[in-house]
Amino acid sequence: MKAFGRAPRSAGGGPTPAPGPAITARLRICTALALLPVVLYSVVCLAYNAPDSPVKTRVQGMTTKLMQPYFWQDWQLFGPTPGSNIDLIYLTVRMKPAGSAATVETSPVEIEDAIDRTPRAFPLNPTKLPGVPLAFDAAANRYAHMVTDFKKLPEADRKSAQENLDKQYASEFQEMQRFLSAQADSMYPQAQIISVRAEFKTKQMIPFSERYASPKPKEPIKAILETSWMDYVPGVSR
Numbered sequence: 659m660k661a662f663g664r665a666p667r668s669a670g671g672g673p674t675p676a677p678g679p680a681i682t683a684r685l686r687i688c689t690a691l692a693l694l695p696v697v698l699y700s701v702v703c704l705a706y707n708a709p710d711s712p713v714k715t716r717v718q719g720m721t722t723k724l725m726q727p728y729f730w731q732d733w734q735l736f737g738p739t740p741g742s743n744i745d746l747i748y749l750t751v752r753m754k755p756a757g758s759a760a761t762v763e764t765s766p767v768e769i770e771d772a773i774d775r776t777p778r779a780f781p782l783n784p785t786k787l788p789g790v791p792l793a794f795d796a797a798a799n800r801y802a803h804m805v806t807d808f809k810k811l812p813e814a815d816r817k818s819a820q821e822n823l824d825k826q827y828a829s830e831f832q833e834m835q836r837f838l839s840a841q842a843d844s845m846y847p848q849a850q851i852i853s854v855r856a857e858f859k860t861k862q863m864i865p866f867s868e869r870y871a872s873p874k875p876k877e878p879i880k881a882i883l884e885t886s887w888m889d890y891v892p893g894v895s896r
Contacts, residue, residue, distance in 0.1 A: 700777060745795040746770055746879065748857040749841055752887065756848035766857060769841055770795075797830045798858040802883040831885070839891040851890040858882040 697881050706725045748766035755762060770791045801823070808819050838854040861877040868875050 666683075668777070714873055727775050743860050743862050746795065746859040746861070747791055748859065749838055750855045751842045751846060751849075752852045752854075753842075753854070754848055754850040755846075761852060764846075767845065773819075792858075794834055794837070795832070795835070795858060797834075798883040799826065801830075802829055802858075831888070834885070835888040836891050836894045838888065840894040842890065843892075843894070851892075853887040853889055857884045 689710040702721050702725055705714060705717050705721045724873045746768050749769050750763060751764045753764070754760065773791055804823055805820070806817050808823075811819055834856065835854070838856055839851070842851050842854050859879050859881050861879045864875055864877060
């Protein structure tokens with residue numbers, strides 16, 4: 659007897675619905691979009707770390723611009739040990755305002771806090787700029803500590819010790835001079851800047867348990883080092 663084909667029946671007696679597509683088009687698109695950044699990141703990493711070749715030379719500019727901020731991060735700064743103090747850098751500028759021939763001296767302006775907040779402006783590609791004042795803070799603390807130790811030396815030995823110390827830290831102060839010049843140029847773009855000076859200070863962080871106390875506690879600011887006036891270095895910011 660010939661059997662005619664018919665739709666299979668479910669347990670309830672009705673026809674079993676035809677199975678839908680295993681992967682919908684929407685899921686495929688979402689998967690491709692999710693994997694695209696991973697693929698691009700992997701390709702750029704390969705190009706960034708590839709040995710020198712004509713191909714790398716062609717794409718080096720683009721890959722370096724994209725990847726350098728990630729590879730150059732000081733990741734140890736994000737360790738689990740919290741800081742206990744806040745470092746401050748105050749910048750003072752001697753300049754001639756636009757349209758004036760008189761030389762004026764600005765009030766000290768704290769610049770490190772704004773620099774520390776720059777990675778939050780673009781968290782996907784953070785800047786390494788906060789590491790710059792961090793290095794200056796460390797150098798200033800070491801320099802100030804050694805200057806304090808010189809007071810224990812005999813009077814006849816202090817001058818030569820100071821000269822040797824200045825020679826040892828000459829490169830750090832040159833970098834500091836260039837950095838402060840760039841900061842001054844960005845703060846006073848229309849002025850004729852003559853010289854810059856930095857004051858390094860620090861204060862203790864207010865503990866979490868006391869931050870909402872009333873009256874609000876205030877930690878005293880301790881001076882660490884004040885540099886001499888340094889000539890403005892033009893063109894650094896460009």
